[in-house]
Amino acid sequence: NAGVTQTPKFQVLKTGQSMTLQCAQDMNHEYMSWYRQDPGMGLRLIHYSVGAGITDQGEVPNGYNVSRSTTEDFPLRLLSAAPSQTSVYFCASSYSFADSSYNEQFFGPGTRLTVL
Protein backbone atom coordinates (compact mmCIF):
# COMPACT_ATOMS: atom_id res chain seq x y z
CA ASN A 1 0.00 0.00 0.00
CA ALA A 2 1.19 3.50 -0.81
CA GLY A 3 -0.79 4.89 2.15
CA VAL A 4 -1.64 8.59 1.82
CA THR A 5 -0.05 10.39 -1.11
CA GLN A 6 0.00 14.11 -1.79
CA THR A 7 0.99 16.11 -4.84
CA PRO A 8 2.75 18.40 -5.43
CA LYS A 9 5.41 18.42 -2.71
CA PHE A 10 6.25 22.08 -3.30
CA GLN A 11 4.32 24.89 -4.97
CA VAL A 12 4.80 28.64 -5.41
CA LEU A 13 1.81 30.74 -6.36
CA LYS A 14 1.18 34.40 -6.98
CA THR A 15 -1.56 36.20 -5.09
CA GLY A 16 -4.91 35.58 -6.77
CA GLN A 17 -3.96 32.35 -8.51
CA SER A 18 -5.94 29.19 -7.91
CA MET A 19 -4.73 25.64 -7.61
CA THR A 20 -5.67 22.18 -6.39
CA LEU A 21 -3.70 20.12 -3.91
CA GLN A 22 -4.18 16.43 -4.54
CA CYS A 23 -4.61 13.76 -1.89
CA ALA A 24 -5.24 10.06 -2.37
CA GLN A 25 -5.33 7.03 -0.08
CA ASP A 26 -5.45 3.35 -0.95
CA MET A 27 -6.53 1.98 2.43
CA ASN A 28 -10.29 2.25 1.84
CA HIS A 29 -10.58 4.72 4.71
CA GLU A 30 -13.90 6.43 5.31
CA TYR A 31 -12.53 9.57 6.89
CA MET A 32 -10.23 12.08 5.21
CA SER A 33 -9.13 15.52 6.29
CA TRP A 34 -6.95 18.48 5.39
CA TYR A 35 -4.79 20.37 7.88
CA ARG A 36 -2.48 23.31 7.65
CA GLN A 37 0.61 23.69 9.81
CA ASP A 38 2.18 27.06 10.44
CA PRO A 39 5.48 27.71 12.28
CA GLY A 40 5.12 27.27 16.03
CA MET A 41 1.57 26.02 15.64
CA GLY A 42 0.01 22.64 15.74
CA LEU A 43 -2.18 21.40 12.95
CA ARG A 44 -5.43 23.19 12.25
CA LEU A 45 -8.28 21.42 10.52
CA ILE A 46 -9.43 23.00 7.24
CA HIS A 47 -12.05 20.57 5.90
CA TYR A 48 -12.92 16.96 6.44
CA SER A 49 -15.03 14.20 4.91
CA VAL A 50 -16.71 11.20 6.51
CA GLY A 51 -17.35 9.44 3.22
CA ALA A 52 -17.78 9.93 -0.51
CA GLY A 53 -20.12 12.81 -1.22
CA ILE A 54 -19.97 14.17 2.35
CA THR A 55 -17.75 17.07 3.42
CA ASP A 56 -17.78 19.61 6.22
CA GLN A 57 -15.83 22.58 7.46
CA GLY A 58 -13.12 22.48 10.09
CA GLU A 59 -11.58 25.30 12.11
CA VAL A 60 -10.12 27.37 9.25
CA PRO A 61 -12.17 26.72 6.07
CA ASN A 62 -12.19 30.20 4.53
CA GLY A 63 -10.51 30.38 1.13
CA TYR A 64 -10.59 26.61 0.56
CA ASN A 65 -12.99 24.22 -1.12
CA VAL A 66 -13.12 20.43 -1.07
CA SER A 67 -15.07 17.65 -2.72
CA ARG A 68 -15.13 13.88 -2.25
CA SER A 69 -16.41 12.11 -5.34
CA THR A 70 -14.63 8.84 -4.55
CA THR A 71 -13.47 7.11 -1.37
CA GLU A 72 -9.85 7.40 -2.49
CA ASP A 73 -9.49 11.07 -3.43
CA PHE A 74 -9.93 14.27 -1.48
CA PRO A 75 -8.59 17.33 -3.35
CA LEU A 76 -8.22 20.74 -1.70
CA ARG A 77 -8.81 23.79 -3.86
CA LEU A 78 -7.45 27.25 -3.18
CA LEU A 79 -9.84 29.61 -4.89
CA SER A 80 -7.76 32.82 -4.92
CA ALA A 81 -4.45 32.39 -3.16
CA ALA A 82 -3.37 34.90 -0.51
CA PRO A 83 -0.03 35.27 1.32
CA SER A 84 -1.82 34.19 4.53
CA GLN A 85 -2.25 30.76 2.93
CA THR A 86 1.49 30.19 2.86
CA SER A 87 1.80 27.03 4.92
CA VAL A 88 2.46 23.32 4.90
CA TYR A 89 -0.65 21.33 4.06
CA PHE A 90 -1.23 17.79 5.27
CA CYS A 91 -3.86 15.32 4.19
CA ALA A 92 -4.83 12.52 6.55
CA SER A 93 -7.19 9.55 6.58
CA SER A 94 -8.54 7.14 9.14
CA TYR A 95 -10.40 3.85 9.02
CA SER A 96 -13.51 4.69 10.95
CA PHE A 97 -14.73 7.75 12.71
CA ALA A 98 -17.63 6.03 14.44
CA ASP A 99 -15.48 3.93 16.74
CA SER A 100 -13.12 6.17 18.66
CA SER A 101 -10.80 3.24 19.31
CA TYR A 102 -9.79 3.12 15.67
CA ASN A 103 -9.63 6.71 14.51
CA GLU A 104 -5.86 7.04 14.47
CA GLN A 105 -4.99 9.13 11.47
CA PHE A 106 -2.50 8.35 8.72
CA PHE A 107 -0.78 11.39 7.27
CA GLY A 108 0.63 12.19 3.87
CA PRO A 109 4.08 13.76 3.47
CA GLY A 110 2.73 17.27 3.04
CA THR A 111 2.69 20.03 0.43
CA ARG A 112 4.76 23.14 1.12
CA LEU A 113 2.94 26.12 -0.41
CA THR A 114 4.30 29.63 -0.76
CA VAL A 115 2.07 32.47 -1.94
CA LEU A 116 3.89 35.58 -3.10
Added chain:
Amino acid sequence: SQQGEEDPQALSIQEGENATMNCSYKTSINNLQWYRQNSGRGLVHLILIRSNEREKHSGRLRVTLDTSKKSSSLLITASRAADTASYFCATDRGSTLGRLYFGRGTQLTVWP
Protein backbone atom coordinates in the same frame (compact mmCIF):
# COMPACT_ATOMS: atom_id res chain seq x y z
CA SER B 1 -8.44 27.24 18.76
CA GLN B 2 -5.83 24.83 20.08
CA GLN B 3 -7.14 21.98 22.19
CA GLY B 4 -4.05 20.33 23.55
CA GLU B 5 -1.25 22.33 25.06
CA GLU B 6 2.04 20.49 25.27
CA ASP B 7 4.61 21.23 27.91
CA PRO B 8 7.46 21.89 27.64
CA GLN B 9 7.70 23.57 24.25
CA ALA B 10 11.23 22.26 23.87
CA LEU B 11 13.18 19.54 25.62
CA SER B 12 16.86 18.68 25.21
CA ILE B 13 18.35 15.53 26.73
CA GLN B 14 21.22 13.07 26.32
CA GLU B 15 20.88 9.63 24.80
CA GLY B 16 19.84 7.08 27.38
CA GLU B 17 17.84 9.55 29.46
CA ASN B 18 14.07 9.47 29.76
CA ALA B 19 11.95 12.17 28.12
CA THR B 20 8.62 13.24 29.58
CA MET B 21 6.17 15.46 27.74
CA ASN B 22 2.86 16.68 29.06
CA CYS B 23 -0.40 17.62 27.43
CA SER B 24 -3.34 19.48 28.92
CA TYR B 25 -6.75 19.86 27.31
CA LYS B 26 -9.98 21.67 28.06
CA THR B 27 -12.99 19.54 27.12
CA SER B 28 -14.28 16.02 27.61
CA ILE B 29 -12.74 13.46 25.28
CA ASN B 30 -13.32 9.98 23.90
CA ASN B 31 -9.63 9.41 23.39
CA LEU B 32 -6.29 11.18 23.30
CA GLN B 33 -3.59 10.44 20.78
CA TRP B 34 0.11 11.16 20.50
CA TYR B 35 1.90 11.73 17.20
CA ARG B 36 5.51 12.24 16.19
CA GLN B 37 6.74 14.48 13.38
CA ASN B 38 10.26 14.30 12.08
CA SER B 39 11.58 17.46 10.47
CA GLY B 40 10.00 18.06 7.07
CA ARG B 41 7.78 14.98 7.27
CA GLY B 42 4.18 14.11 7.98
CA LEU B 43 2.89 13.05 11.37
CA VAL B 44 3.10 9.45 12.50
CA HIS B 45 0.68 7.98 15.00
CA LEU B 46 2.34 6.67 18.17
CA ILE B 47 -0.36 5.66 20.60
CA LEU B 48 -4.04 6.13 21.40
CA ILE B 49 -5.44 6.03 24.92
CA ARG B 50 -9.18 5.90 25.55
CA SER B 51 -10.88 8.04 28.17
CA ASN B 52 -11.54 4.98 30.38
CA GLU B 53 -7.88 3.97 30.38
CA ARG B 54 -5.28 5.35 32.76
CA GLU B 55 -2.05 4.01 31.33
CA LYS B 56 -0.85 2.41 28.13
CA HIS B 57 2.49 1.06 26.95
CA SER B 58 3.97 0.54 23.51
CA GLY B 59 7.62 -0.45 23.35
CA ARG B 60 9.61 2.37 24.97
CA LEU B 61 6.54 4.58 25.16
CA ARG B 62 4.34 4.99 28.19
CA VAL B 63 1.27 7.19 28.12
CA THR B 64 -0.85 8.16 31.09
CA LEU B 65 -4.20 9.89 31.14
CA ASP B 66 -5.84 11.72 34.02
CA THR B 67 -9.31 12.82 32.92
CA SER B 68 -10.00 14.53 36.25
CA LYS B 69 -7.06 16.85 35.61
CA LYS B 70 -7.57 16.85 31.85
CA SER B 71 -3.97 15.96 31.28
CA SER B 72 -1.80 13.30 29.69
CA SER B 73 1.90 12.52 29.69
CA LEU B 74 4.13 10.75 27.21
CA LEU B 75 7.26 9.09 28.55
CA ILE B 76 9.98 7.87 26.22
CA THR B 77 12.44 5.66 28.07
CA ALA B 78 16.10 5.24 27.16
CA SER B 79 15.96 7.94 24.49
CA ARG B 80 17.92 7.64 21.27
CA ALA B 81 19.13 10.27 18.83
CA ALA B 82 16.53 8.91 16.38
CA ASP B 83 13.78 10.03 18.81
CA THR B 84 14.61 13.64 17.94
CA ALA B 85 11.32 15.02 16.59
CA SER B 86 8.28 17.10 17.47
CA TYR B 87 5.61 15.36 19.51
CA PHE B 88 1.96 16.37 19.40
CA CYS B 89 -1.05 15.38 21.41
CA ALA B 90 -4.49 15.41 19.81
CA THR B 91 -7.99 14.98 21.17
CA ASP B 92 -11.44 14.58 19.68
CA ARG B 93 -13.18 17.00 22.08
CA GLY B 94 -15.76 14.31 22.73
CA SER B 95 -16.88 14.23 19.11
CA THR B 96 -17.53 11.00 17.20
CA LEU B 97 -17.09 12.70 13.84
CA GLY B 98 -13.41 11.81 13.61
CA ARG B 99 -12.16 15.37 13.97
CA LEU B 100 -8.89 15.79 15.84
CA TYR B 101 -7.57 18.92 17.54
CA PHE B 102 -3.82 19.21 17.91
CA GLY B 103 -1.60 21.07 20.31
CA ARG B 104 1.46 23.09 19.30
CA GLY B 105 3.83 20.27 20.13
CA THR B 106 7.03 19.63 22.07
CA GLN B 107 10.32 19.73 20.18
CA LEU B 108 12.50 16.94 21.59
CA THR B 109 16.24 16.91 20.86
CA VAL B 110 18.25 13.88 21.93
CA TRP B 111 22.02 14.40 21.83
CA PRO B 112 24.30 11.43 21.17
